[in-house]
Amino acid sequence: MTLPADTGYVPTAEDQASLDAWFAEYDSHCTACRVENMADMAAFPLNLVSDDSRGDGRSAQWDRQHFVETMKQVMGDGGQDASFTSTRTPVFLSAAMAVVFTDCTMTVDGEARRMHYADVLIRNNGTWAFQTMIQGGWGDNL
Template sequence: MSLPVDTGYAATAEDRASLDAWFAAYDAHSAACRIEEMADMAAFPLNLVSDDSQGNGRSAQWDRRQFVDTMKHVMGDAGEDVSFRSTRTPVFLSAAMAVVFTDCTMTVAGEARRMHYADVLIRKDGTWAFQTMIQGGWGDSL
């Protein structure tokens, strides 16, 4: 019997700091509804995994235009008061791949909404980009 290649990876402090900085920038763009800047932080085609109102799992791939158009529709105008409070648990698969689980409270115009989601991020040339978004409830839009 041969053992598989050792794929265990212990993230460094720099790995975590760079991922935290990436999410801080992304959250700032999201809070200000800067959709184009959010799109700049993705690796397209973007994979999406969700479920629909019938309880079925769904998946799709979006190009940049689909992401921008959908986020403009979902997020609306930048005039609303939007804030995020998130707790993130990253699992680094390597120095260039991470799955990040997020528990988030998004507050829009004083109304709080809790969300749970996961993202798969890849790092290329030292820069993180999200490549897969996983969150329930988006399936009817895919």
């Protein structure tokens, strides 16, 4: 990960390492389609911000059950060959809050798809959790 210059709060090496480790674990769960484990890493209710097929901005809150059901539908059963290559740029707002911008290439069964998204993560008792997901194209599901 790289940090943009002059973010205000200057993260410690531990801040950065803990966030890197969190994403490594989350990415592992995504690659294996372990949706319940992904849900374990969220702070519910989860905020979602997106746009819909008409081009209108949308937002919603999901509980754990809604997240799990939607992600299982989107991700399938894990039977496909999937990989993710991500470049992340975190902006630490404090030791307990970070906005992370991600450029990602997802490859499923040999077909690559580029994505750009952002997550808001919070840290409580030393553990990170994603609390807000921001990505275009999900609005019709909200």
